[in-house]
């Protein structure tokens with residue numbers, strides 16, 4: 001039985017992990033520590049808000065004293081560290097927050113874990129799991145083999161550089177102090193509760209409103225798409241069977257060029273509108289509401305500076321050692337994700353205009 005601290009548990013992947021963990025580990029306490037930045041929303045935890053095992057703490061991961069107190073007072077023995085600034089485009093325009101949260105914040109978490117777990121010895125066994133990204137490995141050419149855990153680091157954006165720095169700190173705390181750490185480097189996630197600034201949810205929300213679908217550069221950049229439910233199971237495998245000090249790559253085995261991915265989403269939308277006459281009433285500005293193609297909204301725009309060409313993950317180590325397998329195909333995952341956004345219009349509208357946050361703060365604080 002684990003007693004888990006989930007940092008960034010009100011963000012996209014962290015919240016999906018909390019849902020998964022509470023569904024598969026009933027009666028095990030989960031403390032979510034989240035600062036509720038623009039990317040963190042209590043609406044993401046709405047489905048589990050009433051669960052007695054869940055405790056939400058609004059706070060900053062850079063507050064070492066707070067993290068120490070939570071670990072000590074709640075006798076937590078596991079950290080799953082998601083909290084980060086996570087959007088590459090934002091890191092290009094304002095890198096400071098990425099250094100402060102991703103580098104200094106991760107270091108503050110490591111210091112707290114070292115004090116409470118290694119010096120005060122509050123629990124017999126502990127684990128610090130750090131969630132990182134494949135972007136630390138840099139960019140692949142079309143015929144390069146996928147990134148393995150042995151691929152040298154070559155981060156190209158302020159975001160990936162800050163994640164690389166945090167990975168090195170985690171590694172150093174294991175090597176130097178004996179903290180029981182694991183790191184996962186995963187590919188691009190998608191699925192429910194994904195904030196509509198990232199490619200897939202942005203395209204869904206834009207096409208429903210009849211807004212342009214901006215494709216950076218020539219649209220031939222490749223990403224390896226991982227359904228967030230597969231990622232959460234991958235992290236669970238690492239917590240249960242991963243060896244301290246090790247790194248595991250988690251991928252979806254689903255490479256796609258951006259343009260192809262957006263065209264597929266457009267086709268999913270066209271099919272959904274054709275099958276359900278009510279959608280035209282709900283989203284009258286969508287081209288599909290008039291029987292036109294959603295892909296007519298695609299526009300090629302100026303490329304992102306330093307845009308990595310291709311990411312692809314070799315996750316054979318996690319498959320071999322942990323029994324990890326990605327289960328959700330891209331076709332199925334995109335269809336289900338589009339359906340989720342249709343069914344949860346309240347969610348994306350409320351996180352985009354902050355209304356859920358304001359409502360819950362008035363009623364529950």
Ligand code: NAD
Pocket residue numbers: 007008009010011012013014033034035036037038039040041059060061062081082083084085086087101105131132133134163186187188189190195
């Ligand atoms: P997200 O931006 O959706 O959520 C980040 C969460 O961290 C938010 O809830 C935010 O409020 C919280 N946070 C930010 N700064 C904080 C601080 N100083 N103190 C406490 N909480 C803070 O991110 P995500 O997409 O869920 O990503 C989670 C993790 O996974 C990140 O570490 C990211 O680097 C990594 N990752 C993400 C992807 C992806 O495709 N989304 C891919 C690979 C790795």
Ligand code: TYD
Pocket residue numbers: 087088089188197198199200202214215216221222223258304
């Ligand atoms: P993103 O979701 O920002 O993830 P990352 O940059 O971490 O891979 O972007 C995924 C890909 O989609 C990336 O190649 C950039 C591209 N992209 C667009 O073409 N248009 C957009 O509006 C966005 C947000 C991304």
